[in-house]
Amino acid sequence: MALHHSTRHAIHPADFKGYDTAQLREHFLIEDLFQKDSIQLTYTLFDRLIIGGVQPVTGPVRLDSFPTLRSENFLDRREIGIINISADSTITVDGEEIALKNKEALYIGKGVREVLFHPAANGADTRFYFNSAPAHHTYPTRKVQLSEAETVELGSLETSNARTIRKVLINSVVETCQLQMGITELKTGSVWNTMPAHTHDRRMEAYFYFELPQDQSVCHFMGEPQETRHLWVQNQQAIISPPWSIHSGAGTSNYTFIWGMAGENLDYNDMDKVATPDLK
Numbered sequence: 001m002a003l004h005h006s007t008r009h010a011i012h013p014a015d016f017k018g019y020d021t022a023q024l025r026e027h028f029l030i031e032d033l034f035q036k037d038s039i040q041l042t043y044t045l046f047d048r049l050i051i052g053g054v055q056p057v058t059g060p061v062r063l064d065s066f067p068t069l070r071s072e073n074f075l076d077r078r079e080i081g082i083i084n085i086s087a088d089s090t091i092t093v094d095g096e097e098i099a100l101k102n103k104e105a106l107y108i109g110k111g112v113r114e115v116l117f118h119p120a121a122n123g124a125d126t127r128f129y130f131n132s133a134p135a136h137h138t139y140p141t142r143k144v145q146l147s148e149a150e151t152v153e154l155g156s157l158e159t160s161n162a163r164t165i166r167k168v169l170i171n172s173v174v175e176t177c178q179l180q181m182g183i184t185e186l187k188t189g190s191v192w193n194t195m196p197a198h199t200h201d202r203r204m205e206a207y208f209y210f211e212l213p214q215d216q217s218v219c220h221f222m223g224e225p226q227e228t229r230h231l232w233v234q235n236q237q238a239i240i241s242p243p244w245s246i247h248s249g250a251g252t253s254n255y256t257f258i259w260g261m262a263g264e265n266l267d268y269n270d271m272d273k274v275a276t277p278d279l280k
């Protein structure tokens with residue numbers, strides 16, 4: 001089976017305070033999301049979100065179940081949101097072929113039996129990033145184009161945080177049980193995402209950084225607002241953000257990232273913002 005999985009446990013913020021660099025990276029950074037012809041996934045016990053990457057090269061890659069799920073099919077009790085971060089390609093959902101251009105998203109509801117990720121027809125590099133959460137209702141499979149996303153412009157060049165937030169899988173656009181996903185693009189010259197920072201105790205979140213130019217990195221900040229730590233993140237790596245943690249980063253250049261959330265509600269604006277001078 002071309003699927004590699006690992007589990008990350010939920011961490012108490014009092015323990016988090018004592019972690020050194022290696023422990024922070026072991027528990028919160030996902031470094032290896034793409035391997036030829038396989039699915040690489042991390043099952044986190046924060047809201048049981050699965051964070052994964054698929055890189056089909058020589059043929060289709062099937063989204064198989066794995067022992068942790070104890071279900072016949074991956075989506076027997078789950079929903080999934082997939083974003084194409086590469087060349088135009090296709091995904092087959094129970095026999096129906098769906099074409100996805102770069103940055104287009106696909107929501108697949110609970111109960112689908114077979115999902116196949118196909119390499120691009122012209123042999124171009126093909127990569128899909130996905131988040132999956134437990135689901136208790138079946139909502140229809142739906143492709144979402146970037147033009148359909150709820151889009152907001154935030155920040156400014158003066159504060160180095162001018163960015164476009166595209167809420168792609170959000171309840172004003174598509175029905176989901178608990179998943180929300182979107183794409184935030186930093187403008188040239190802007191480096192700070194999610195500043196002012198926030199927490200949302202009702203939801204955990206994952207950030208996947210990409211389109212980071214070669215030799216550039218993002219310094220990601222996490223932790224309770226008065227007890228923050230940082231991790232250096234490279235292109236196409238992801239961070240698990242517990243509900244009690246801020247999630248904000250500054251790059252050595254601009255970049256793009258996909259955010260995904262699961263938890264208690266579907267209210268994107270349910271955030272506890274932290275005034276920047278209060279961060280420690």
Ligand SMILES: O=C(O)C(=O)C[C@H](O)C(=O)CO
Binds near residue numbers: 165194200259
């Ligand atoms: O740059 C931002 O601000 C974001 O993209 C924020 C995320 O969407 C988020 O943290 C949602 O809770």
Ligand SMILES: [Zn+2]
Binds near residue numbers: 198199200247
């Ligand atoms: Zn957030």
